[in-house]
Amino acid sequence: MxxxxxxxxxxxxxxxxxxxxxxxxxxxxxxxxxxxxxxxxxxxxxxxxxxxxxxxxxxxxxxxxxxxxxxxxxxxxxxxxxxxxxxxxxxxxxxxxxxxxxxxxxxxxxxxxxxxxxxxxxxxxxxxxxxxxxxxxxxxxxxxxxxxxxxxxxxxxxxxxxxxLPHPDRSPAPRAEAETFRRLCREVESGYRDTRRVEDYAARIGCSVRTLTRACLAVTGRSAKQVVDERVALQACRLLAATDEPIARIGRRLGFPEPTNFGRFFTREVGVSPGAFRAGRERPLPVRLVRPRPPADSPAPAGRA
Structure with missing residues (x-):
């Protein structure tokens, strides 16, 4: 109850x-x-x-x-x-x-x-x-x-x-780079539907693209562009698996006016097409995701929607 x-x-x-x-x-x-x-x-x-x-x-x-x-x-x-x-x-x-x-x-x-x-x-x-x-x-x-x-x-x-409690997976990244990464995640969380350009996020934070990339590499081992694209792909996975919203509409919500562009992006990031991912959603772990993958010390805002 x-x-x-x-x-x-x-x-x-x-x-x-x-x-x-x-x-x-x-x-x-x-x-x-x-x-x-x-x-x-x-x-x-x-x-x-x-x-x-x-x-x-x-x-x-x-x-x-x-x-x-x-x-x-x-x-x-x-x-x-x-x-x-x-x-x-x-x-x-x-x-x-x-x-x-x-x-x-x-x-x-x-x-x-x-x-x-x-x-x-x-x-x-x-x-x-x-x-x-x-x-x-x-x-x-x-x-x-x-x-x-x-x-x-x-x-x-x-x-x-x-x-x-002890956190065995906490990132060893320097504090400054970890903070820059957290700031990027907060900005990505509020803006991933509108832009996937690292330059836009660097401008919002007030640093260079190189600084963002260095911070992301230190915390996750991946570039800033990969971090942004993985967040978009993760939201696509969520909507494809948990809703019946048409695939084209999901793509438009995530900033892809053309369904073909969304399909290419999703296939590149996840490894299967949006249709194949949705078709397998009623089976446990229907596909082995190459990306998106959260970093070991991923801050919570990157998981919010």
Whole structure:
């Protein structure tokens, strides 16, 4: 059963993807609440920030077309706009979801939590305890408006704890180049539908194309142009897999007025045509993506839409 903070209307109890949830609401529930399709025959596009803590079973989660093996203690951090699908053996998980204003005013960076962690030992015990208490309190106080502050602070503590865990995949890039890369990702996130020119992003940031490329190579091993194109290709993959929107319209939304140009771009980046990618979307990991591929320390904004 889905539960929310504050005093929810009936509409707020229908699932985590319900668009009428308040922007400051915190929601807890089960994994199947994320999709209307209990069989997860295709990915779903998330519209809220999500934490998933696997409690029972084994299987695989596909987050933006990357397979993540799941077992008890697996923690997934997903962002609005990402494509999620769960396949294989039935998984049980506790899901925590929150809107963009849920943590306003609190000194916590939810984007510091890594995408995937396999918890163990004392860390696992502490996270399980905090997630369980948050879910219990959300259920117990669902109709008490004053409980919203309690859940906000519980979520903040949980995210702070997760952000402090050792991060074995953190990029060794120098701080200045890592910051330039983060700034590029933020600009790409807001502008990838309009331009794929690295020169445009360099102008927005106030640096040279060479500086952007050097930063991207340091963090990801790929050029700035590849980073921009991979973001566009990723959004195309999401829309092709999780929606029935016509391929030509998806191309136009992403800045390709001509379908042939979109087809050539997608095939170059992903390795198959848009039609072939969509045709295989109901099979687990229908294609092996060469790109887009997130860097090891990819900042969260690059996954938002």
């Amino acid at each position: 889905m539960v929310t903070t504050g005093q929810p209307s009936p509409a707020t109890r229908t699932g985590l993807s319900e668009p009428r949830l308040g922007t400051d609401e915190i929601v807890t529930g089960a994994l199947d609440d994320l999709t209307a399709d209990r069989g997860w025959s295709r990915p779903v596009l998330l519209d809220r920030d999500v934490l998933i803590l696997v409690t029972h079973g084994h299987g695989t989660a596909e987050l933006d077309f990357r397979a993540v093996p799941c077992r008890p203690g697996t923690l997934l951090r997903a962002h609005p706009g990402q494509a999620l699908r769960c396949v294989g053996t039935q998984l049980d998980a506790t899901v925590v979801s929150w809107g963009p204003d849920a943590l306003r005013g609190l000194d916590v960076d939810p984007d510091a939590v890594p995408t995937h962690r396999q918890l163990a030992g004392e860390d696992e015990d502490a996270v399980i305890g905090e997630v369980s208490q948050l879910a219990v309190d959300a259920d117990r106080h669902a109709l008490v408006p004053a409980a919203a502050a309690l859940l906000r602070h519980q979520l903040a503590v949980l995210l702070l704890r997760l952000s402090l």
